Amino acid sequence: MDIAGTEELRRTPLHAAHLRAGARMVPFGGWDMPVQYQGVKAEHTAVREQAGVFDVSHMGEFRVSGPGALAFLQHVTTNDVGRLKPGRAHYNWLPNETGGLVDDIYVYRVADEEFLLVVNASNIVKDWAHLQSQLPIQELPGQGVSMIDESGQTALLAVQGPQAEALLQPVTDIDLSAQKKNAYFQANMFGLPVWLARTGYTGEDGFEIFAASGHAETLWNGLLALGIVPAGLGARDTLRLEAGFPLYGHEFSDNIHPLSSGYGWVVKDKPHLGRAALDAPSTRKLIGLRLERVPVREGYPVKLGGVVVGHVTSGTSSPTLGYPIAAALVEAHAAHAEHFAVEVRGRDVDAARVEMPFYRRL
Incomplete structure (x- = not known):
């Protein structure tokens, strides 16, 4: 787990809630984040056997929309965004021109001409600058692209574990069993409007909950009242490594050829930034x-x-x-x-x- 200090740490909307829950806080990617509550092993086991909830509101969210949104994302990512139907999501890469990665991300297709990108917390500024630098390439007549950084207004919670669906169903107004892996959909949870994605970073089933930052504490408290265990960055790291999931800054970076990993399936046969460099063997x-x-x-x-x-x-x-x-x-x-x-x-x-x-x- 990449923990690095900074002079002015940012706080998620749940910072006070973490302190009340007895979390041990640590600097992480410029944020003050909970590393554990009752202990890494207990939180890890809760996710593997029941369900845990992570505050991942430090992640970045960019909304990309307009007639040229799809063409733009096809240019700046390696996976085939065109295969995504509205209401679906997939794992993707932002390549650089020299055979490394600017970041690994998740792309959610909201509508035909609207997408949501979730990027790593430590890369928000870098990713935004990189994407902005590529926008002029796609500025064609009738192909405008709008980008909005919604990171500061978005709370993101991840409920993970084999009991996630059963625990969330009574407080959600949509049939969760009908939502397959990588589904992305609107719902009400505890009476609040949210977007849910059947995605995660633990190797277990679960849902990630996107909400307005002002609703974060109500959602968090409601989830804990259901018996879902709060889990910190320590358990998130042990869970993702057991599941073989890479972490940017460790398995991937600007200087690590991404095809050194077993994730070659993320590079589809299409033109994109850095394609020639990725075609070179690792x-x-x-x-x-x-x-x-x-x-x-x-x-x-x-x-x-x-x-x-x-x-x-x-x-x-x-x-x-x-x-x-x-x-x-x-x-x-x-x-x-x-x-x-x-x-x-x-x-x-x-x-x-x-x-x-x-x-x-x-």
């Missing part, structure tokens, strides 16, 4: 590692035959599996080896290559 590959007892952290050297061939990008002690796991970026020629060593404070620790995701729900 010299590194992302692999999964299992260790027996010693957890490892980002940056630790990964060795094969005593030679450093890469480094750990993310590591944790898996609460679900009961042993340490890690993602590592290694030289492509070494990626198919079965056994590695990770250097931990000057000592080499054995690690076995395993397939990702480490955990997959039944």
Whole structure:
């Protein structure tokens, strides 16, 4: 988990609610965020077995609309936005021109000429500037594009876990069982207008709730009253790593070729920014590692035959599996080896290559 301090930390609309719930707050991407409440393991287990709720209001939301919105998004992203029907969403990338990523994002199609982009909190300013820089390329007659940054007015809550649907149904005025994965739809929850998406970042079923920031506390309090457990960034990180989900700044960056990961399906056969650079093969590959007892952290050297061939990008002690796991970026020629060593404070620790995701729900 990438925690970095800053002099002036921003606060989500739920900051006071987190303090009342006893959260331990930490700087994260320029925000003061809850890392845990009752403990990472307990919160992690609640999401795997029942349901937890995360405040992810620090994420950025950009609304892109107009006759040229689709053509613009096709130019700046790698996935095929044209395949999205209104009411659907997908995972996507913002490539740069040199073979890295500006960000990894989610795209929601609101209507034929209207889209919502959700971007990483630490990249809001960078992503906005990047997208603005590409707008003139798409300024064609009758093809106008409007972009609005709605990050400051939007609260975003993520309810995740196998009981998410059952717990939310009594307080929601739409049949949640009819909404498939990646659905995006309007509803009323606790009598308040919201947009719901059947998406998430934990490897479990669940819904992300988009609402006006002024409604955040009412929604949060209502969710806790249902018995949904508040969960912090610590559990979010262990859950996403078990599920094999990448984190920008760790598995992806401006300087990491995104096809080093197993997410090549995000690049569709269409013209887009940086296409030539992405067509070049990656010299590194992302692999999964299992260790027996010693957890490892980002940056630790990964060795094969005593030679450093890469480094750990993310590591944790898996609460679900009961042993340490890690993602590592290694030289492509070494990626198919079965056994590695990770250097931990000057000592080499054995690690076995395993397939990702480490955990997959039944």
